[in-house]
Amino acid sequence: MNLTHRPRRLRQDRVRGLVSETSLEPSDLIAPIFVDATTDERVEIESMPGHERVPVDDAVARVEDVLETGVEAVMLFGIPESKDPEGTRAWADNGVVQEATRRITDATDAYVITDACLCEYTDHGHCGPLEEELRVEDHEHGADCAHDPTLTVDNDATLEALERIAVSHAEAGADMIAPSGMMDGMVGAIRDGLDGAGYEHVPIMSYAAKYESAFYGPFRDAADGAPSFGNRRHYQMDPANAREAMREVRLDAEQGADVMMVKPALPYLDIVSAVRREFDHPVAAYNVSGEYAMLHAAAEKGWLDLEAVALESLLSIKRAGADLILTYFAEDVAREL
Numbered sequence: 001m002n003l004t005h006r007p008r009r010l011r012q013d014r015v016r017g018l019v020s021e022t023s024l025e026p027s028d029l030i031a032p033i034f035v036d037a038t039t040d041e042r043v044e045i046e047s048m049p050g051h052e053r054v055p056v057d058d059a060v061a062r063v064e065d066v067l068e069t070g071v072e073a074v075m076l077f078g079i080p081e082s083k084d085p086e087g088t089r090a091w092a093d094n095g096v097v098q099e100a101t102r103r104i105t106d107a108t109d110a111y112v113i114t115d116a117c118l119c120e121y122t123d124h125g126h127c128g129p130l131e132e133e134l135r136v137e138d139h140e141h142g143a144d145c146a147h148d149p150t151l152t153v154d155n156d157a158t159l160e161a162l163e164r165i166a167v168s169h170a171e172a173g174a175d176m177i178a179p180s181g182m183m184d185g186m187v188g189a190i191r192d193g194l195d196g197a198g199y200e201h202v203p204i205m206s207y208a209a210k211y212e213s214a215f216y217g218p219f220r221d222a223a224d225g226a227p228s229f230g231n232r233r234h235y236q237m238d239p240a241n242a243r244e245a246m247r248e249v250r251l252d253a254e255q256g257a258d259v260m261m262v263k264p265a266l267p268y269l270d271i272v273s274a275v276r277r278e279f280d281h282p283v284a285a286y287n288v289s290g291e292y293a294m295l296h297a298a299a300e301k302g303w304l305d306l307e308a309v310a311l312e313s314l315l316s317i318k319r320a321g322a323d324l325i326l327t328y329f330a331e332d333v334a335r336e337l
């Protein structure tokens, strides 16, 4: 055969590295960590093999293990000792994330990013205080919402809470704040709060295009943050929409977000790649709990090679355009790299 084009030439072992278009480094990865104020011992998370909720006393040791793999950044989620309708423990000076942040930043060089949301802190599990008509005394929140199961969170009241949360995290030493509640105006409110308190150097990574996804299932077990009624459809995005993601990212850009996150990652790579093309901001993608759990489940059955599919997943997320990846595979993949 007289073939002019033979792409296979560049797939030979000694040249493939030279022509590789995408690289993955431990420094691209952010490891999520669950800090739990309700326990003195580590608790395994059944649906996320290899992950645990750690008590505040173990937070530093947990982060040191992450750093050893070459991963330099962590994302902290907190499980508070108590919950109430407003989620007041989310901005407590001695709250679980604040305490863990203080200890981690004192003892290590880890770059500490804190998730700023209320769903782990409210007794009804929604990402902010409820609308007036749903607030009831008997903690049967939502009993009245049968007429509209998507009517839940009071957007503007939530903004005030988010501002307090962000400032309390920054006071504790957080390096970056990541609001995940998909409230309108959340980036602007947090930026105002941080700037007003003297934290204008603290960047915001916005969960800018966060979808209402069934892939968050294992996380909600892990962080005890499932809504007790209704769902998150009226604040998180409809999986059917792509143009709307551009609008969300644009609004967050206008409000001063520094990093734009798309979440989940693998089922939404078209969104990652569109945000990459349209915006100049660093793009983060969150390879969420369900994406992690399904690979583990298949590997446990012997149907997939876990190391290989984990690496391929993260490489694909980068190839689609992500600069940073939040992933429960961070340590495992960093060790392989």
Ligand code: PBG
Residues within 6 Å of the ligand: 115, 117, 119, 127, 180, 181, 215, 216, 217, 218, 219, 220, 225, 287, 288, 289, 290
């Ligand atoms: C809190 C939050 C969630 C996740 C990150 N922050 C849960 C949710 O929105 O229901 C999910 C992360 C994951 O599934 O790994 N708002």
